Structure formats: C-alpha cells, structure tokens
Amino acid sequence: MKLSFEGVFFTYSTGVRALDGIDLSIGSGEFVAIVGENGAGKTTLVKLLNGLLRPDGGKVVVGNWDTAEYSTAQLAGRVGFLFQNPDEQLFERAVQREVAFGPRNLGFSERKIASKSMSALKTVGLADHAEDNPYDLAPFERKLLALAATLAMDTPVLVLDEPSIGQDAAGRRRIGRILRELHTMGSTILLISHDLDFCAEYAERAVVMANGHILADGLVEKIFAQNDLLQRAAVFPPQLVRLAQALKMPTAPLKVDQFVNAYSQWHRRKKRA
Ligand SMILES: Nc1ncnc2c1ncn2[C@@H]1O[C@H](COP(=O)(O)OP(=O)(O)OP(=O)(O)O)[C@@H](O)[C@H]1O
Numbered sequence: 001m002k003l004s005f006e007g008v009f010f011t012y013s014t015g016v017r018a019l020d021g022i023d024l025s026i027g028s029g030e031f032v033a034i035v036g037e038n039g040a041g042k043t044t045l046v047k048l049l050n051g052l053l054r055p056d057g058g059k060v061v062v063g064n065w066d067t068a069e070y071s072t073a074q075l076a077g078r079v080g081f082l083f084q085n086p087d088e089q090l091f092e093r094a095v096q097r098e099v100a101f102g103p104r105n106l107g108f109s110e111r112k113i114a115s116k117s118m119s120a121l122k123t124v125g126l127a128d129h130a131e132d133n134p135y136d137l138a139p140f141e142r143k144l145l146a147l148a149a150t151l152a153m154d155t156p157v158l159v160l161d162e163p164s165i166g167q168d169a170a171g172r173r174r175i176g177r178i179l180r181e182l183h184t185m186g187s188t189i190l191l192i193s194h195d196l197d198f199c200a201e202y203a204e205r206a207v208v209m210a211n212g213h214i215l216a217d218g219l220v221e222k223i224f225a226q227n228d229l230l231q232r233a234a235v236f237p238p239q240l241v242r243l244a245q246a247l248k249m250p251t252a253p254l255k256v257d258q259f260v261n262a263y264s265q266w267h268r269r270k271k272r273a
C-alpha cells in the first residue's frame, strides 16, 4: 500500500514547528528507513499516518485514503504502529489480551483473533509468556510484545519507531528477520532508527530528516556513504561504511558478504597495480 505526504506542516501547541513542508511518496512494498537527529520530526511525521496527529497544512494519504477523512480507528486497519516507547502502547493485564486487543478492535472473528495473536507471539518468541502480566516482562520483552501486538493486526503498512533499541544481538537479529520476512510478503515498512547499521542491513531506501525538513532521500547505499550529509543530520555512518572509507575503498557495501567480495576484488586489483 502506497503512502504520500504532500506539502505537510505540523506545529505542536507549544509553538514548535515539527514538520516544515514535507513532500514524500513511498511506493507499495517499499522498505524505507527514516533517520535523523533527536527532534528532527521523525515520530511526528509517522504519527500523521494513523491520525494520532493531524497535519495543520497539506495532505497525508494512505493507499487511496486521504487521512483527513478517516478516523484513527479506521486508519489502524491499514497502518500498524510500533511506538518508540512500549509504555505508550501496552495497557492490558495479560500478554495474550494485549496482543488480541488490536485484532479484536478491527472486528476480526474470534478464531482469527486467536490465530493471529498466537502466531504473532510465536514470531517474536513470547509464546511461553501468553499468560504473564506485561508489566512483569523485561523492557526488551515489552518491546517485543508491542511488536507482536502490531503484527497481530496484519496491516499492509508497518511503522516501527526505534524497534532495535534496548535489544541484544539476538533480539536485533530476530526483529530484523521479522521485518525482512514482512517485506518479502509485500508489506510497506517505515523504520525509524538511530541505528544505521540496522537500517543498512534491512532497509532499501533512506530518508534523512533535520529540523522538520527532508535533507535527502535515496538508496541506502548512496545516502549512507555521504559523511557530510549524515553529519548534518547528526547520525553516524554504518560501521562498514566507516571501515571502507578508512581503507580508502572505492565503494562502501552495506552487507558483510558484499563487503568481503568488494574488499577482496579491490585488494587483488591493488596488488596487481
Ligand atoms: N508532544 C509534544 N509537544 C510539544 N513538542 C513536541 C512534542 N513531541 C515532539 N515535540 C517537538 O517536536 C519536534 C520533533 O519531535 P519528534 O519527536 O517528531 O522528533 P524525532 O525525530 O522523533 O526525535 P527522536 O529521535 O528524539 O525521537 C522536537 O522539537 C520535539 O521537541
């Protein structure tokens, strides 16, 4: 499902202009990373997609719906949202109820609610915690539970605000694999993250934000190799890019296997020269 922001402005009641004229189109099935410094406007931008915030100028379109004409409840059937802070999202007293809440609100049948909830819990590795109280889970598990609650709603668009934060290597890899699988199945994915290594590994396109503007937009390979640009957005290039630059390699591949291939070719050429 495609998304678009057309000349979008948003100002908080405090007078902070968080979005200052955003034009952005995302095609159906794209996997886009949104990166940028603290306060750049990333979270504000994606909250417009499900009506949690409404633009005070311009238009936000989800599929063929102008969001101005739809309620948050209706938009929730199209845009699943993993919040930056799971405490904003979790409020039930049992893990299973938490995951069932979204599908129930969307009017799924009891059978579908049960199957979507259980499969989402299995996907994130929390099936054994179905009866637990979410407040007894560790912070990283609460994030995974919030992700399961998002997945269970089976939406064509997924927005994930800092999904890898607080996760160890196994948790990061699990979340990455889940996103890759969803991408393969055709979901449209927006990933907000300060973790450019994570973005480089999984996303295809990167949108760089600063001060409520879009500074740059393009393929991750192109965007993440531009030091000046990333510095202006106060984000660190991925490790492999820094390594390639330190070695003075002509390219900076973003995946380990591609890096190894490019390195050995470049090294062989250099030795011959
Ligand atoms: N509820 C709010 N009330 C007032 N101002 C807000 C509110 N939420 C965010 N802001 C301000 O709006 C601007 C954009 O914030 P936003 O949370 O969208 O940035 P962000 O890119 O998600 O940052 P971070 O990386 O820290 O999550 C910032 O100046 C922020 O202080």
Ligand SMILES: [Mg+2]
Binding pocket: 042, 043, 044, 084, 161
């Ligand atoms: Mg944010």
